Amino acid sequence: MKPHVLQLNPILVPAINDKLNELYTVHRLFEQQDKTAYLAAHGANIRGVITGGHTGITNAMIESLPALQVIAVNGVGTDAVDLEFARSRNLPVTATFGALTEDVADLAIGLILASCREICSGNAFVKTGNWQKNPHPGAIPLSRRFSGKRVGIVGMGKVGRAIAQRAAAFDCPISYTDLRHIAELPYNFVPDLLQLARDSDILVLAAAADKAQGIINAAVLDALGKDGYLINIARGKLVVESDLVDALTRGAIAGAGLDVFVDEPNVPEALFPMDRVVLQAHRASATVESRTAMGEMVLASLAAGLAGQRPEGSLTT
Numbered sequence: 001m002k003p004h005v006l007q008l009n010p011i012l013v014p015a016i017n018d019k020l021n022e023l024y025t026v027h028r029l030f031e032q033q034d035k036t037a038y039l040a041a042h043g044a045n046i047r048g049v050i051t052g053g054h055t056g057i058t059n060a061m062i063e064s065l066p067a068l069q070v071i072a073v074n075g076v077g078t079d080a081v082d083l084e085f086a087r088s089r090n091l092p093v094t095a096t097f098g099a100l101t102e103d104v105a106d107l108a109i110g111l112i113l114a115s116c117r118e119i120c121s122g123n124a125f126v127k128t129g130n131w132q133k134n135p136h137p138g139a140i141p142l143s144r145r146f147s148g149k150r151v152g153i154v155g156m157g158k159v160g161r162a163i164a165q166r167a168a169a170f171d172c173p174i175s176y177t178d179l180r181h182i183a184e185l186p187y188n189f190v191p192d193l194l195q196l197a198r199d200s201d202i203l204v205l206a207a208a209a210d211k212a213q214g215i216i217n218a219a220v221l222d223a224l225g226k227d228g229y230l231i232n233i234a235r236g237k238l239v240v241e242s243d244l245v246d247a248l249t250r251g252a253i254a255g256a257g258l259d260v261f262v263d264e265p266n267v268p269e270a271l272f273p274m275d276r277v278v279l280q281a282h283r284a285s286a287t288v289e290s291r292t293a294m295g296e297m298v299l300a301s302l303a304a305g306l307a308g309q310r311p312e313g314s315l316t317t
Helices: 016-022 036-043 059-063 085-090 101-116 121-128 159-167 193-198 216-223 241-249 288-306
Strands: 004-007 025-028 048-051 070-073 150-154 175-176 201-205 230-231 257-258 278-279
Touching: 004 036, 016 288, 025 036, 048 101, 048 201, 048 288, 059 085, 070 288, 101 121, 101 159, 101 201, 101 230, 101 257, 101 278, 101 288, 150 159, 150 193, 159 175, 175 193, 193 216, 216 230, 241 257
Parallel strands: 004 025, 004 048, 048 070, 150 175, 150 201, 201 230, 230 257, 257 278
Antiparallel strands: none
């Protein structure tokens, strides 16, 4: 008989779903109207859980699954899982670290280019017919160059390093802050976030920072300055959104590129009309390549955990 697996979020790659259906009896909780009743009916048989980084799993749900052997997070965020609680139950929890590094870094550069060069507003200017109505050169304000700008990166993990590598190809001086100086990196370490903001034209948030929040506040944005740009492909909660809206409104910074928000999918509506603000719907890893690699890592974690083995990259066992 196939092992029973509980899936809390959809997986968008058909080949991964086909493999899951081939190997397991998959209970898709996200499709159920009465989730409590569904868990009561099937919880005793569940041996594995697939969840997303934003969804995680509650301790109460873990306790309701007595046969549970592994939790596979289809993402890199683990702040919605109580790792200490899982560890106390000798329960492996895995995430898909590494699978999405390249695509997240690519989007960071895309957001920089789109916000500095105002690509989205330029696109709208053409598509709405405004270029034909206003063909003179001054109809669109001048944008800003990216090449050569000072880039400050908050968090020098895999994603931060991949962003630095790409920005360096644009002849950008790179500085960073992290919990410590990383000796093997050729970039300038700045231990103080405020100082990093002062020294940067573009401040990029790339920190996992599961326990941090509100580190980008009015003081940091003022330090970044009226010609500076904020890029966030990390965690929405790292930014005090009211301070960001205020800074953009009063011209304390030049613009922003944001893929993540505090209360998704709710985005501050004040950002919508701002031409130098580029918004994405938490899509940094939303490519066929990344999502396929992530799904394959989930499959590997389930297979190992259900075989009684320690899955590669387990965060708790």
